[in-house]
Amino acid sequence: MKVALFGATGRVGQLVHQKLGDANVEVTALVRDPSRLHSPAKTIVGDARNYEKIVETLQDADAVISCLSTDKSDVLSDVTPKLIRAMKHAHLQRIITIGTAGILQSREEPRKLRFQTDESKRGLTRASLEHEKAWQALLLSNLDWTIVCPTYLPDGEEKGTYRVEENFLPLDGKLISTADTANFVCEVFKKQLHSKKRVGISY
Template sequence: MKIAIFGATGRVGEQILKRALADGHQVKALVRTPKLEAHPNLEIITGNVRKAEDVEQTLQGADAVFSAIGTDRTTTLSEAMPLIIGAMKNEGIRRIITIGTAGILNSRLTPGALRYQGGDSNRKLTFAAEEHETVFRLLEAIDLDWTIVCPTYLPDGEARGGCRAEKDFLPEGGKEITVGDTAEFAYGQLENAEFLKSRVGISY
């Protein structure tokens, strides 16, 4: 399979990239600085995810897309996603898997609200959740096969198994999930249709 990855130098994106290459997929990764290790199945494109031509070059010939773009107190994520969606439509690509945040899952405390709005989350700063909600609203309004993987607290660490997943909600009592298990779950969605067109909360 030919896979395009955005955010491949980030914590989760780097782990998704490793899994894709280990399985023999052809990968294109758009990066700001070329610091990824060379690999015969990896094409590194140096550019800006906020530039349409760079996004289009990355998506040419792809069968599926991963986005692990971080928020980093910038609007990069919300600026990039319309360009990614547009390029996917131009290229006839239907599958996109993105890394979100548990804040955009449905609230258990306040029906009709998201977790970051409904008091489920202890986080006082909502900028990242707002950025991820913008992406969620963009994706739910279009006819693509999207999945937003929404981990709760995300410490570094390898995959250790025991990941629980629930459509549109964070699993009851979920407190954390490692970077490794988040990448493992997200990567597994390439072959899984259970969470098409939905958010999925993951935690231990």
């Protein structure tokens, strides 16, 4: 399998990149600064906002993994529609992305998302709004998508044991390490899990 990887120099993306390499998965990563990658791989140097660079990154890929963050801007709402268009043009179906627990359903008010209720403890909703726009674009795309939605995401070692739940954050979930989030992303990819679902993950 060949994977087109976006966000490979981020906190989770670097770990996903390393795990895929360790599993002998062929990776093409779109990055602005290749020196930030900790393991060798095929790289396309450029910005994910550039449609032509997205197309180049998808060439010969079998699936897409995006670990792009909001980057305190509109990067997700800008890039996601371009990525969807490029995937359709390349006849690619499978995409796994990193979201946020804010776009999971609220347990207290199931018709609302967590960031729209007091269930989310974060005072700022800008990042969740960006992730919601990306999710809505995927919903309308007919692609085979999965959005991995971690809660509080500190750096930390891989424990290998955690809880996951489709469309909701596991009950009383407080945090999940970057390493275990990366591990789960790779499991979803390898085992083709959680098609067209948002998946909450926490300890």
